[in-house]
Amino acid sequence: MSRKRAAIIHTGKKLFLGKGISDVSMEQIAEAVPVSKMTLYNTFGNKEGLLDAVIDDVIAESMALFDRAVREASDPLDALNKLADSRFMNIEISEAFIKDLQSGYPQLMDKILETGMGQAMPRFEQLILEGQQKGQIRKDLSPIVVMSFLRFLKEYVSRTDALFQMGNIQTVKEQLTTIFYHGILVDPPNK
Helix, strand or coil: CCHHHHHHHHHHHHHHHHHCCCCCCHHHHHHHCCCCHHHHHHHHCCHHHHHHHHHHHHHHHHHHHHHHHHHHCCCHHHHHHHHHCCCCCCCCCCHHHHHHHHHHCHHHHHHHHHHHHHHHHHHHHHHHHHHHHCCCECCCCCHHHHHHHHHHHHHHHHHCCHHHHCCCHHHHHHHHHHHHHHHHECCCCCC
């Protein structure tokens, strides 16, 4: 990938994820890089083309962070903790971005979900199995049922306004993680 293309994607990602999609124009991105608007359009075709490249970059970064969490973890539970820790999975995404993606770009939301289901979920299921073998995760729970629950939850909050009706996204994420852990761990933490 050329430096210019990488710079455009990096800048687009920063602006889209921070401000939302509808509040960012191609002109703002061109000025921030800096490149001409014509360069943006020649490289990506339109705003949706750039957004698609940004989504690809976010997916690649997320999968790299997932791999790093598993690689650096001392055991499956440590890996799950790293994956749940927003400081480790350091991708800042605004509520405005998620709302804009849900309402205006359902095909890109589908792309994120398909990647999650196709790449991350099998790895996550493997962590559940390893955690069960080590006695960290309840053996009476089927990893398939646990993964089905996670798929349902992910699809539900990504396709409806339910996530936003629950409150602050970070708080909701922390609470859902706590509920999830207390349901699957042999000895859930006090936190």
